[in-house]
Amino acid sequence: SQELEQSPQSLIVQEGKNLxxxxxxxxxLYGLYWYKQKYGEGLIFLMMLQKGGEEKSHEKITAKLDEKKQQSSLHITASQPSHAGIYLCGADSGAGTALIFGKGTTLSVSS
Amino acid sequence: DTAVSQTPKYLVTQMGNDKSIKCEQNLGHDTMYWYKQDSKKFLKIMFSYNNKELIINETVPNRFSPKSPDKAHLNLHINSLELGDSAVYFCASSQAGQGYEKLFFGSGTQLSVL
Structure with missing residues (x-):
């Protein structure tokens, strides 16, 4: 079965820093999804990548999928306290079943 | 209007009890899911229903029984609760064929078994 490994497990950055x-x-990966979870809330969809080499940006968040479609990165520029939360990557195995998720990265942004 | 609503938000109960968590979606989706998030934030699929029919049943103890009375509802019943059942349970819904960027989650039910 497909597994997703996320790193780092947790991250503390100063406001304004990139990560x-x-x-x-x-x-x-047939499809790679990035979600964000705030404490006590459900997951919110951020971005989806499907093609090798694809890159998408929304505000200060950029997601990339490598050419081999086995690795993705999520980059946040000039982090703000509002970026704090748990970031999870999810994968569509292609069988039309359900999304499976990585173990999440907890991001804290100190002001 | 909340798209995917779960009740209760918090559930504290004793070992051995039976409890239910309810989920309703008003998005007109045909597929609903239950996920379990453990204390390390690992989110794992438990069940998936499409048009009231079970399509995914991951390795979950028989004590967990999902019930879908109609397409808009997917309830989770848990018998003989154990300490290890303590987790946050998320309900979600999507429309088959529309991709998981349209996967909507409820805000979770925090279950604590004492």
């Missing part, structure tokens, strides 16, 4: 979160899949 990167990585997600590595044990199998080729």
């Amino acid at each position: 990167t979160i990585n997600c590595t899949s044990s199998k080729t």
Whole structure:
């Protein structure tokens, strides 16, 4: 079965600093999804990547999928306290079943 | 209007009890899910229903029984609760064929078994 490894497990950065979160899949990704979870809330969809080499940006968050479609990164530029939360990558195994998730990266931003 | 709503938000109970968590979605989606998030924030799929039919049943103890009375509802019943069942349970819904960027989550039910 497909597994997703996220790194780092947790991250504390100073406000204004850049950071990167990585997600590595044990199998080729048919679709890679990034979600954010705030404490006590459900997951909110951020971005989805499907093609090798694809890159998407929204405000200060950029997600990339490598050419081999087995690794993705999420980069936040000039972090703010509002970026704090748990970031999870999810993968569509291609079987039309459900999303499976990595173990999440907890981000704290200190002001 | 909340798209995916779960009740209760918090559930504290004794070992051995039976409890239910309810989930309702008003998005007109045909697929609903239950996920379990453990204390290390690992989110794992438990069940998936499409048009009231079970399509995913991951390795979950028989004490967990999902019930879908209609497409808009997927309830989770847990018998003989154990300490290890303590977790946050998330309900989610999507429309088959529309991709998981349209996967909507409820805000979770924090279950504490004492």
